[in-house]
Amino acid sequence: MPVRSAWLINRTETESGQSRADTRLAPVGTMSPNGALTSLGGVLPGSQTGEHLMSGLYVFGESAGMRATVAPGRAVIQGQGPAGAYPVVLTDYTSLLLEDGDASNPRIDLVVLRVHDAQFDGGDRTEAALEIVKGEAAATPEPPQMPPASMPLARITVPAGASAGTDGIDWDTDVYDLRTPTVAAGGIQPESWNREVPGGYPGQYRDTVATLQRWDGTRWADYPRQVGGIAPQGALAAGEYTGQYRDEAGALQRWDGTVWRPAVPSTAWAYNNDGGYCTSTAWVEAVEDTKGPTVTATFTVPVTGAILVTVGFMGNNGVEGQWCRMGVNIRKDGVLVLGADEVRSASAGSKTLTSVSDTFRVTGLKAGEVYTAVSAYCSSATSNRGWFDNRYIRVDPLV
The missing domain is CATH 2.60.120 (Jelly Rolls)
Known part of the structure; x- marks a missing residue:
């Protein structure tokens, strides 16, 4: 499997371990802190034309059946506690085969990018890998628990009775993208498909496509909401401090502590x-x-x-x-x-x-x-x- 990780295995005489190509391909400089010893995991944003937020590690199916394909891409995976964060790269399109569906009930599987590190997890593997985490079949299925040192890429609903011989997965409706982006410290975090990912430190910024936001320690606040900024149309139902201004259908309003008043009353x-x-x-x-x-x-x-x-x-x-x-x-x-x-x-x-x-x-x-x-x-x-x-x-x- 063409999954490589930097800073996981040292080069040895048997030619295994981290190579110079691994170092060049893995995103070794992409670490956005969200704790004293932890970093925000995620996929590196970017696409070849710049038209899309991120094309890396996208999960899709090209034909009916049970086989998913994961696109090449780069990511950062936070390990267990003091293990630190692992820069990981998938260098080629990779197929994963899902098990056939239960005879009676649907289930939810997860496609994850995972790091095994025997030095920290006590296992017998030291490698990065793409894996399918199989869920339990039920009338109303729930996603399975994420394994440690892993990052979700997609959630796939496997219908009851699904198999390669029964058309398998409907890739247009049964796959839900779970990727979230990550950038280097000080970089502006792109949107996360409308999923709320908390900031790592006050003063961190993210782009929601509609506006620039700043993490204030407890929540993301639209940048125009900061002191002195004019909040755009529809951004604020209530003001956040007396004297704040907002644009309301082309008219400037001022928050008086209780209600919005026209900043410049009209005739x-x-x-x-x-x-x-x-x-x-x-x-x-x-x-x-x-x-x-x-x-x-x-x-x-x-x-x-x-x-x-x-x-x-x-x-x-x-x-x-x-x-x-x-x-x-x-x-x-x-x-x-x-x-x-x-x-x-x-x-x-x-x-x-x-x-x-x-x-x-x-x-x-x-x-x-x-x-x-x-x-x-x-x-x-x-x-x-x-x-x-x-x-x-x-x-x-x-x-």
């Missing part, structure tokens, strides 16, 4: 172009004889706590010499914070149809909180129908 705008009238001498939030709803603009208060409110309408009065006004009630969670007032209103004072508006400043609001500006109307007399059309409210943040 709020609401309008209704259906006319109505008011005869109330007290402020009311709706006009009569209109199809549209009350005009309500919802806004988020900027860090200054200050806003500019503009109200306007096109209107007139039923009685000459009377007036009608439009203002706003500012509410938070339905509670009135600032009521409408004549000094903060747009006013029409004749029977002639006129467009009027007014802009005023409001301060002392709670930064980051959501408020509503609700239209309010009044008339100079109950006998006067003040007409309001093309009503609007605009709220601009003062930053």
